Amino acid sequence: MEYNFLCNIFILIVMPPFFVGVINRVKSIIAGRTGPPILQLYHDIFKLIKKNAVYSRSTSCIFRIVPLTSLLIVLCAGMLLPIASPSPISFQGDVILFVYLFALARFLTITAALDTASSFEGMGASREATYGALSEITIFIVLMTLVIIVKSLSLNKMLTHGQNVFVADPSVILLFLAFFFIMLTENSRMPIDDPHTHLELTMIHEVMILDYSGPDLGIILYGASIKLFVFMAFTAMIIFPCSEGPVWAGTGILFLKVLAVSIMTGLVESFTARIKLIRIPQMLIASFVLTLFALLITLFDQRML
Amino acid sequence: MVVIIMILVLLAFLALGMKDERWRPLLKKIMISGALLHNAATIALFFFRQQVAWKDYVSVDDISIIFTALISIIFTMVAIYSTSYLPLRRLSEVNESGMNIYVACMLFFLATMTLAVSTLHIGVLWIAIESTTLASAPLIYYRQNKRSLEAAWKYLLICSVGIALALLGIFFVVASTRGTGANLSLGSLIANARQFNPGLLRLGFILILIGFGTKMGLAPMHNWLPDAHSEAPSPISALLSATLLNCALLGIIRFFQICVAAGLAKFASDLLIIFGLFSLFVAAVFISFQKNYKRLLAYSSVEHMGIIALGMGIGADFASLLHVVGHSLTKALLFLTAGNILLLYKTKLAPDVSGLLRTSRPTGVLFTAGCLAVLGLPPFLPFISEFLILQKGISGGYTMAMVLYLLFLGIIFVSVTKTILPMVRGKQKISVNMKLPATLILPPMILLLIVVFLGIYLPHNVASLVDLAARSISRIFG
Amino acid sequence: MNWILVGIVLTTFVVLGSSRITTRIKAVAIQGGLLSVLQFVARGSLFDIHGALLFGITFFIKTIIIPLLIFRSIRGISMRVDKEPKVSSHSLLLTLGLITTISFLNINTFPLAVGATISSLLIPSALTTVLTGLLILVTKTKATNQIIGFLILENGVFTFGMTIVSEFPTIVEVGVLLDILVGVFIMGIMIYQINRTFDDIDTKSLSLLGDA
Numbered sequence: 001m002e003y004n005f006l007c008n009i010f011i012l013i014v015m016p017p018f019f020v021g022v023i024n025r026v027k028s029i030i031a032g033r034t035g036p037p038i039l040q041l042y043h044d045i046f047k048l049i050k051k052n053a054v055y056s057r058s059t060s061c062i063f064r065i066v067p068l069t070s071l072l073i074v075l076c077a078g079m080l081l082p083i084a085s086p087s088p089i090s091f092q093g094d095v096i097l098f099v100y101l102f103a104l105a106r107f108l109t110i111t112a113a114l115d116t117a118s119s120f121e122g123m124g125a126s127r128e129a130t131y132g133a134l135s136e137i138t139i140f141i142v143l144m145t146l147v148i149i150v151k152s153l154s155l156n157k158m159l160t161h162g163q164n165v166f167v168a169d170p171s172v173i174l175l176f177l178a179f180f181f182i183m184l185t186e187n188s189r190m191p192i193d194d195p196h197t198h199l200e201l202t203m204i205h206e207v208m209i210l211d212y213s214g215p216d217l218g219i220i221l222y223g224a225s226i227k228l229f230v231f232m233a234f235t236a237m238i239i240f241p242c243s244e245g246p247v248w249a250g251t252g253i254l255f256l257k258v259l260a261v262s263i264m265t266g267l268v269e270s271f272t273a274r275i276k277l278i279r280i281p282q283m284l285i286a287s288f289v290l291t292l293f294a295l296l297i298t299l300f301d302q303r304m305l
Numbered sequence: 306m307v308v309i310i311m312i313l314v315l316l317a318f319l320a321l322g323m324k325d326e327r328w329r330p331l332l333k334k335i336m337i338s339g340a341l342l343h344n345a346a347t348i349a350l351f352f353f354r355q356q357v358a359w360k361d362y363v364s365v366d367d368i369s370i371i372f373t374a375l376i377s378i379i380f381t382m383v384a385i386y387s388t389s390y391l392p393l394r395r396l397s398e399v400n401e402s403g404m405n406i407y408v409a410c411m412l413f414f415l416a417t418m419t420l421a422v423s424t425l426h427i428g429v430l431w432i433a434i435e436s437t438t439l440a441s442a443p444l445i446y447y448r449q450n451k452r453s454l455e456a457a458w459k460y461l462l463i464c465s466v467g468i469a470l471a472l473l474g475i476f477f478v479v480a481s482t483r484g485t486g487a488n489l490s491l492g493s494l495i496a497n498a499r500q501f502n503p504g505l506l507r508l509g510f511i512l513i514l515i516g517f518g519t520k521m522g523l524a525p526m527h528n529w530l531p532d533a534h535s536e537a538p539s540p541i542s543a544l545l546s547a548t549l550l551n552c553a554l555l556g557i558i559r560f561f562q563i564c565v566a567a568g569l570a571k572f573a574s575d576l577l578i579i580f581g582l583f584s585l586f587v588a589a590v591f592i593s594f595q596k597n598y599k600r601l602l603a604y605s606s607v608e609h610m611g612i613i614a615l616g617m618g619i620g621a622d623f624a625s626l627l628h629v630v631g632h633s634l635t636k637a638l639l640f641l642t643a644g645n646i647l648l649l650y651k652t653k654l655a656p657d658v659s660g661l662l663r664t665s666r667p668t669g670v671l672f673t674a675g676c677l678a679v680l681g682l683p684p685f686l687p688f689i690s691e692f693l694i695l696q697k698g699i700s701g702g703y704t705m706a707m708v709l710y711l712l713f714l715g716i717i718f719v720s721v722t723k724t725i726l727p728m729v730r731g732k733q734k735i736s737v738n739m740k741l742p743a744t745l746i747l748p749p750m751i752l753l754l755i756v757v758f759l760g761i762y763l764p765h766n767v768a769s770l771v772d773l774a775a776r777s778i779s780r781i782f783g
Numbered sequence: 784m785n786w787i788l789v790g791i792v793l794t795t796f797v798v799l800g801s802s803r804i805t806t807r808i809k810a811v812a813i814q815g816g817l818l819s820v821l822q823f824v825a826r827g828s829l830f831d832i833h834g835a836l837l838f839g840i841t842f843f844i845k846t847i848i849i850p851l852l853i854f855r856s857i858r859g860i861s862m863r864v865d866k867e868p869k870v871s872s873h874s875l876l877l878t879l880g881l882i883t884t885i886s887f888l889n890i891n892t893f894p895l896a897v898g899a900t901i902s903s904l905l906i907p908s909a910l911t912t913v914l915t916g917l918l919i920l921v922t923k924t925k926a927t928n929q930i931i932g933f934l935i936l937e938n939g940v941f942t943f944g945m946t947i948v949s950e951f952p953t954i955v956e957v958g959v960l961l962d963i964l965v966g967v968f969i970m971g972i973m974i975y976q977i978n979r980t981f982d983d984i985d986t987k988s989l990s991l992l993g994d995a
Binding site: 170171174281282285286288289290292293296297299300 | 872879907
């Protein structure tokens, strides 16, 4: 058990930047470019960590502690997730902890952005808060539906299902689609926010971390990739639950699942244009309605209505 | 009957093809012959009722005969009238649909209405009523201007949606028959009605009442009616008001019969009373400040549909069916006369019309008599039926409803006379020198004579036919 | 069966959520196709000549002819993307959520005994579709959108009809379909006329008539 858990943590720490590379690679192939190497993000992070940080005079200690704290919080959330094998940290209601750990990380990022006392970053913070609030409802409905399906409040149970097969049920597929969209929103991916633009008036996430440099920026990039990895793993596990087999098999399967989701993400990012800022709430509400529908179908299936 | 409908549809297609101007005289002949054919069929219906059936899809009962006869008479009159009305109106209008479309749609309209009243199959009933909407929408758009376009669009959309809801209602009714072995023909539905699921039947009836009620012009679903009636050419208004509304009414009657047979009479008739009184109320309010006399007549149709629904609701079936007859004949007469007024004065606004009696004495007389009839004065037929409804209502213990009924009738009486009298009497403001041909005077005249005749002396045959029809609605209570 | 029903509801969502008329028409076409398949499935037996015939006719009318008619009628009308902020799309979507919830919650008030071949998801899906059709009709003012709303409503009614698919004679169903087809045909002609007369297909310009 210890060994499995260590394996989980190892995957969680090592793998995430790789999948960011996969997404970028897919995008560049479709755009007809060679693109950066798949392991580019590792280089970036190491390079940044070796540098020195520059801090604005208007910032306080909050600004300095946030990167590391939020990275740790995201790691904690990731440990709750059954990655390659069921996680040993599991209790009734860890679902809610899982969601709120991310909310906490978001809260810290927002505070740090406000701490810079720059109106530009404040704007980003306000957007992040708005869209975060809107997507949180959807996340909770997705989780609620899963809770109803497996009749348990624990992530382990939820994402293992006790079975090792592809779950083909209309409501589960709906959940998958809605959560995929939420994954894109939460991680500032393409149709919502463009991770590659800087200094543009419509960006959301990037603008908040504009004042970070050196090791802090590296940590933030690393944390973001972990968050993306956790969300992608979660998305994949909605329709293809985590297996209970040996850990090496679990790792392999997980790798394939997340790889598939990354490729999907890359494709979506290549083929969709960024939607207008003003239409984002509409998309979020649409995904909310979608999950609501899934919830209703599930309740209906379970004869709870 | 099947043959007649087939022939009408064929004639309609034939007419549709005759686009050229030189076919005009022939088109008129086709329309008139369609009407005459229909007359012959209706007369034949009185004698050979059993032979006309084709399963339940086309089959008649006593109610059908009354409605078919009404359609037949009124359509003939309208057809004769429109042969000379349209060319005269045409002088003053720039754009309009071709005669071929007019005749074709008229014949389609006649065919679908005939099908609607002569079927005992609820599925076919729905199809026929929806088809009447489709056939009549191009007729409303005959004038091809902004106003008629608006009226036709509203008519088409509102009625289609209403009828879609009625289809939902029919599905519910059919679902309620599950397990009883009833098929979709009226006879079998009524025979097995006792075992139906009452919840579903109720739901179905509400939806059908709303759906067909939209088409029939019951308030608050009547919005399309004044627009369509005021913008359509007058002969079409006459057809819409006097026959189309009846078809929708028949749709409601059919399901009312089923509800009564299923023991839901109380529920269904309460709904009818509520809708009926509300229609009366709305009509009274809107008539009181109405300046456009065609709209006024349209609201009067809303009023009379309300009266009929109220009559059905309180159990005065005989009086209601009689009122259907009276209203149809009178309203056709009135709209045709309104067409004459429009020809003479070229305005639809009542204040601009005065001295009608001096301008054209027959038109003036017809209009006055028609209005008095539609207001329910003796010696016209609507008086008898309205009085019978009142009598039945009071003896049946619907005192409150009857008080409201009289109140609304009173308001309508005052407002209509206030609008109509200055139109008919008074000096001519503008000199109109136009001679109306006999084909414009005779059809409404004949209708008036029928209304007066039936008002003074109701022949035994007619009375017994209406009575039989009323019995087939077969009230169990009250 | 469940898949088809979910598909029908989803296409309804797409129609309400999308802002392009062409997307909407395509969604309606897909919905029509799903409906014809649903009809086939609901009959239970696979090799049934009536079922196959009806499937063919429904598919032909709902998926091919009607969308083509609408496409034809908007041909030449430049405004493919509609901007009609009468009701904001946020509130529309939230209303949609509300409608869906209500449709599912009220399931027990509809005592429709559902047959063995019919999924119990049918009634709420149909109800959602009917109500959304009405919602589109009330909130959208463009003539094309009103037709689409009408079609959605009609499709919802049809979905309800699957509960009684065995009772309804084929000839009647074909008649119903033909009626709708002719209805859409006439509406299409009217859209053309409205566009010609008003230079726009917004029915807000249809407001000349009224009581003085």
